[in-house]
Amino acid sequence: MQAPLINQTYAQLPAVLHALAELKPVAAPKLLIGNSTLAQHMGIDPSWLESDEAAQLLSGNQSAAHGSPLAMAYAGHQFGGFNPSLGDGRAMLLGDVVLADGTTRELHLKGSGRTQFSRGADGRATVSAMLREYIISEAMAALGVPTTRSLAVMATGERVWRQKPEQGAVLTRVAKSHVRVGTFQYLAARHDVETIRTLMNHEIARHMPGVTTAQDFLATAISRQAKLIAMWMSFGFIHGVMNTDNMQIAGETIDYGPCAFMDGFDPQKVFSSIDENGRYAFDKQPMIGLWNLTRLAECLLPVLDDDKTYAIKIAETELQNYMPQFEAAFEQRMLAKLGIDDLSQTDFIATTLQHMANARADFTLFFMGLTRGENVEKFFMSKLAHDEWDQQWNTLKSAKANELMKHHNPVYIARNHRVAEALAAAELGDLAPFHRLLNAVQSPFTEQQGFKDLEAAPLPQEEVLQTFCGT
Numbered sequence: 001m002q003a004p005l006i007n008q009t010y011a012q013l014p015a016v017l018h019a020l021a022e023l024k025p026v027a028a029p030k031l032l033i034g035n036s037t038l039a040q041h042m043g044i045d046p047s048w049l050e051s052d053e054a055a056q057l058l059s060g061n062q063s064a065a066h067g068s069p070l071a072m073a074y075a076g077h078q079f080g081g082f083n084p085s086l087g088d089g090r091a092m093l094l095g096d097v098v099l100a101d102g103t104t105r106e107l108h109l110k111g112s113g114r115t116q117f118s119r120g121a122d123g124r125a126t127v128s129a130m131l132r133e134y135i136i137s138e139a140m141a142a143l144g145v146p147t148t149r150s151l152a153v154m155a156t157g158e159r160v161w162r163q164k165p166e167q168g169a170v171l172t173r174v175a176k177s178h179v180r181v182g183t184f185q186y187l188a189a190r191h192d193v194e195t196i197r198t199l200m201n202h203e204i205a206r207h208m209p210g211v212t213t214a215q216d217f218l219a220t221a222i223s224r225q226a227k228l229i230a231m232w233m234s235f236g237f238i239h240g241v242m243n244t245d246n247m248q249i250a251g252e253t254i255d256y257g258p259c260a261f262m263d264g265f266d267p268q269k270v271f272s273s274i275d276e277n278g279r280y281a282f283d284k285q286p287m288i289g290l291w292n293l294t295r296l297a298e299c300l301l302p303v304l305d306d307d308k309t310y311a312i313k314i315a316e317t318e319l320q321n322y323m324p325q326f327e328a329a330f331e332q333r334m335l336a337k338l339g340i341d342d343l344s345q346t347d348f349i350a351t352t353l354q355h356m357a358n359a360r361a362d363f364t365l366f367f368m369g370l371t372r373g374e375n376v377e378k379f380f381m382s383k384l385a386h387d388e389w390d391q392q393w394n395t396l397k398s399a400k401a402n403e404l405m406k407h408h409n410p411v412y413i414a415r416n417h418r419v420a421e422a423l424a425a426a427e428l429g430d431l432a433p434f435h436r437l438l439n440a441v442q443s444p445f446t447e448q449q450g451f452k453d454l455e456a457a458p459l460p461q462e463e464v465l466q467t468f469c470g471t
């Protein structure tokens with residue numbers, strides 16, 4: 001039961017990128033949930049997660065043996081407005097571990113107390129927000145969506161004041177890297193070209209094998225983001241707060257705040273309580289992805305070429321590749337959801353989504369209904385609309401439609417109302433509903449006996465209309 005070997009390689013990067021994070025010990029750290037599968041994958045003994053040493057380390061009460069925790073500096077466009085100095089205000093980087101395959105993963109504690117970037121806030125997080133991140137990120141991972149992972153949630157035994165007193169917790173988040181678009185913006189705002197180059201090379205070395213030039217680096221970041229957002233949308237996922245500080249270079253979904261899987265399909269759907277203008281609505285996500293990547297490209301101009309005009313040309317060329325890549329990935333996934341292997345049938349995606357939007361068809365149940373060969377008429381405005389659509393569908397379906405659909409249409413998603421219900425029970429000390437839901441969403445494509453209620457759409461009175469930033 002050995003502790004993982006944690007190094008602090010980020011400390012070797014120029015000092016402008018990080019600040020020492022002082023430990024802010026909590027009263028009574030206690031493991032609420034640990035991720036054995038992820039621990040094993042990372043070469044960590046799952047039983048270590050239950051040790052006192054893990055409780056001390058993963059609640060921010062103790063440093064890892066090989067280096068002090070750091071708060072990472074970053075900037076960011078928040079809802080379009082630029083803030084040159086955000087940084088980890090309630091998180092700290094413990095360090096990184098090397099996996100058996102030679103790749104590295106960072107361990108980051110969220111809710112670990114104030115840092116020099118906290119501004120007026122308390123640096124803490126609540127049990128319910130951290131459990132919410134845990135279950136949604138693990139659901140995303142099981143769907144095959146690139147994402148930061150959740151290794152453990154430690155209750156702190158302390159109160160956190162939000163609208164009401166809540167229980168505090170610290171989440172151990174695992175990522176290939178926590179460098180964001182906003183990390184590059186932080187340096188660009190300080191005209192620190194040398195560190196931009198260093199940071200770029202750091203990222204390339206960590207997770208972009210084969211990349212050798214700044215142009216390749218930008219192209220890879222663009223391509224990963226295009227595919228990521230296509231995947232989100234193929235599962236009806238809304239990130240909710242796609243600020244540039246919440247978009248990571250490695251292409252993993254990061255920062256699970258007011259995010260949600262949609263129930264009834266509405267392309268303009270927004271859940272976030274703070275997104276008053278619908279900037280991060282479902283169907284705006286591809287465009288916002290491009291906007292954020294354009295901010296990244298601006299930061300990279302001085303390393304793309306010494307000649308500014310030529311650098312801009314390179315950036316524009318690469319940014320122009322974003323939309324076609326997004327569209328190709330989205331279309332391929334949506335056609336697979338419909339059991340169609342003829343990739344030229346893209347008009348049928350639009351037709352289907354229009355019908356779904358008209359009738360506010362449940363995004364997951366509609367595709368599950370098709371997969372199971374059920375009559376899906378109830379998801380259409382009229383029998384006529386259904387019959388016309390169905391006739392067309394039957395002419396387009398592939399001979400291996402069922403295989404395609406089974407692998408692209410989940411039975412279980414982390415539905416908002418079920419997540420809310422599980423979190424409410426957890427707050428009262430009952431983690432059973434949370435474990436049950438986690439169990440379902442960790443094998444999203446496999447139907448399990450006794451989980452029918454977890455498939456169902458919310459009744460009108462159960463519907464969650466707003467989600468909140470995970471503070």
Ligand code: AMP
Nearest residue numbers: 086087088089090118121122123124471
């Ligand atoms: P987020 O909404 O999680 O992306 O956070 C945006 C910024 O606010 C980041 O710099 C966070 O570190 C900071 N922040 C959010 N919540 C807190 C908190 N409770 N205490 C300190 N800083 C916070």
Ligand code: MG
Nearest residue numbers: 245246254255
């Ligand atoms: Mg953030």
